[in-house]
Amino acid sequence: MQLSVNDYIGFTGVFILLVAYLFNLMGKIDKNSLLYISLNVLGGGLACLASYLIHYLPFVLLEGTWTLVSAAALVKYATGRRINNA
Numbered sequence: 001m002q003l004s005v006n007d008y009i010g011f012t013g014v015f016i017l018l019v020a021y022l023f024n025l026m027g028k029i030d031k032n033s034l035l036y037i038s039l040n041v042l043g044g045g046l047a048c049l050a051s052y053l054i055h056y057l058p059f060v061l062l063e064g065t066w067t068l069v070s071a072a073a074l075v076k077y078a079t080g081r082r083i084n085n086a
Contacts, residue, residue: 006053013046013063037077040070 021041023029029036048063 006050009046009053010050013043013048013050016043017047032077034074034077035074036072038074040075041067047065050052 016039019061020029020036020043024036025070044063044067048060048067051057051063
């Protein structure tokens with residue numbers, strides 16, 4: 001099987017998302033930490049880009065939403081507003 005640049009972009013994005021999720025589950029990073037939020041923005045953005053490049057619109061929607069929600073959390077973090085713990 002030949003992997004394309006799109007595949008590598010997608011694998012990298014998904015790997016980053018899974019590492020963030022695993023570290024959060026293990027209690028290594030908090031869901032409101034800058035690291036966790038940044039990993040979600042980066043991973044979601046890369047996964048969204050890969051989905052766009054292969055023209056797979058359902059995942060463009062999913063990963064684009066994931067990235068936008070994470071970016072909103074990043075803005076809240078940067079402006080010092082408290083992120084809801086619910």
